[in-house]
Amino acid sequence: EVQLVQSGAEVKKPGESLKISCKGSGYSFTSYWIGWVRQMPGKGLEWMGIIYPGDSDTIYSPSFQGQVTISADKFISTAYLQWSSLKASDTAMYYCARLDRGWLDSWGQGTLVTVSS
């Protein structure tokens, strides 16, 4: 069974750094792209970017380029999403999902990030 398990909820202050994780199991982690999706409070889903763990090739949505860093460690089947300096506007639920060709077929449970002073 394909599973993506994300790290737990985080509460941070503006300006702090953060790295959240997404661990895959039940499939060949290096053979599928992993995508990150944001959902701000009361808003819709937004593609942030994708990474191919096999070679760490990464594509960012223009809206998120330079705002976050997506990475992966293929040896522990884990993808990451990180911020160097959080803003209040980064408060959101973040989902990782496996990308099978053009669709997201398995999703993590989500990580809630709250940024507040």
Add this chain to the structure above:
Amino acid sequence: QSALTQPASVSGSPGQSITISCTGTSSDVGGYNYVSWYQHHPGKAPKLMIYDVSKRPSGVSNRFSGSKSGNTASLTISGLQAEDEADYYCSSYTSSSLLAVFGGGTKLTVL
């Protein structure tokens, strides 16, 4: 890039059919068959309902169907059930970013 355009809300009574539209451009919906639909119940992870415009993943009810005409894709749910009440999002590959884009989401209310 701009989100695909979906109606903010639709509603229907149990047993009825509803259709949710998803309008894009020739750079996304109209140019590729990589249209997918997701069901999202609040507090849960989104679930893939349709991929490649009209294909259903294993385990998804055949009450859910997808289609596309020009730059508009559609999700039809027949025989509405209470558990279908959720937010629905379309997504399409877009050549403008080499990634994909979601629609703004549609809240389905089962009356």
